[in-house]
Amino acid sequence: MDAKGTLKDHISKLTVLSDEEFDYFFSHFQQQSFKKGQAIITQGDTVNYEYFVISGCLKTFFVNDDLKMFILQFAMSTWWASDYNALYNHGKATVNVDCISDTEVLCLSNADREKLCKELHQVEHFFRWRTNRGYVAAQKRLLSFMNNDVKGRYEELLNLYPELYNAVPKHLIAAYLGVSRETLSRLH
Amino acid sequence: MDAKGTLKDHISKLTVLSDEEFDYFFSHFQQQSFKKGQAIITQGDTVNYEYFVISGCLKTFFVNDDLKMFILQFAMSTWWASDYNALYNHGKATVNVDCISDTEVLCLSNADREKLCKELHQVEHFFRWRTNRGYVAAQKRLLSFMNNDVKGRYEELLNLYPELYNAVPKHLIAAYLGVSRETLSRLH
Incomplete structure (x- = not known):
């Protein structure tokens, strides 16, 4: 499926747009290609866009003062990141x-998202x-961190991203779970 | 301010409703009073409502298999909980x-929220x-848990709920931060 078809299929799971409305919606996205390892957003940047993944895989991560990396989210095809x-x-x-x-993405600016939400009620829906779904996923993840439930986080990861396990280096999976590589290897 | 005024003031920070639209919106809420210690939602329940706090204070919490309690959220006046x-x-x-x-709340059913969002574009907005704000707050909290940044969580708490510190027993504040009472007492 091409980028337009992937977005249309994704949107249609939550809302109804006519072909004309979808074409108008789609006209606000720009398609971009990034190479493996390339940075899209870096700590300290001004952020004007969100990214809908067509193919490939992104990670959203944080590096603390001790240079330890924490992965907040992976984003594969049909996930959003920013x-x-x-x-x-x-x-x-x-x-x-x-x-x-x-990775191939479609990017949408903050201003265009707000404009589209105002113009088309179904886009706001x-x-x-x-966001409701993202909120619930973040709360679940928070609960498993509070409860220090590493096995729960691992199962949630496989549930969220069944295709991820073979696509991503193990040290990144450990950084998502917040455990060492050794702990990860005992989980499976 | 009465319950209706509190909700109207809250809504008007994010959207614009005419007096007639607000009256219609408000007619879908039921006002309820709960006593200190009373349960509103218990693990295992079917959940049909969300609660907008007028006065008093709620906590959303989880109890693990070892009977340890984790507080996900406090909700004081103008916060939502479910x-x-x-x-x-x-x-x-x-x-x-x-x-x-x-605690005094206004409660809104799932079905009525969806109906109102469909009928009034500004309500969907x-x-x-x-939810966008809730999502960002949950992500910030997740990052501070991943990073084991207790001081950051404590500052975030005082920031989110400046009036909370005197209103809530210290053991509940410790349960929100995910630390012992002893660690909490070293933070301030």
Whole structure:
């Protein structure tokens, strides 16, 4: 499926747009290609875009003062990624987004998302439900961190991204789970 | 301010409704009073409502197999609380909501929220931005848990709920931070 078809299929799971409405919606996205390892958002950047992944894989991550990396999210085909705190609040990025493999995305600016939500009620409906789902996923992840439930986090990861396990180096999976490589190897 | 005024003031920070639209919106809420210690949602329940706090204080919490309690959220005046995973996905509650003090709420059913969002575009806009903010707050909290940044969590708490510190027993504040009472007492 091409980029347009992938987005249309994704949107249609949560909302109904006519072909004309979808064409108009789609006209606000720009397609971009990134190479493996390339940075899309870096801590300290101004953030104006969110990214819908067509193919490849992104990671959203944070590096603390001791240079330890924490992975907040992986994003494969049909997932969205950005620094949403910076995007929504017009602040500087506190997390990074880069490419685990060569990646094709469609990007949408903050201003265009708000314009589209205002013009098309069904687009606002789509983005409300997309965020509702993200909110619930973040709360689940938070609970498993509070409870120090590493096995739960591992199962949630395989559940969320069944195709990920073979596509991503093990040290990145450990950084998502917040455990060492040794602990990870005991889990499977 | 009465319950209706509190809700109207809250909504008007994110969206614009005419007086007639607001009256219609408000007619879908039911006002309820709960006593200190009373349970509103218990793990295993079916969840049909979300709760907008007028006065008092709620906590959303989880109890693990070792009977250790983790507090996900406090909700004081103008905050919303529910088990959103259960509410949105029509599942059983995995968290509890109860009252830290006598509490007045306005409750809105899942079905009525969806009906109102469909009927009034501005209501959908309000709920999208409410969830956007919740999503960003959950991600920030997740990052501070991953990074084991207790001081950061403590500052975030005082920032989010400046009035909370005197209103809530210290053992509940420790349960929100995910630390012992002893660690908490070293933080301030």
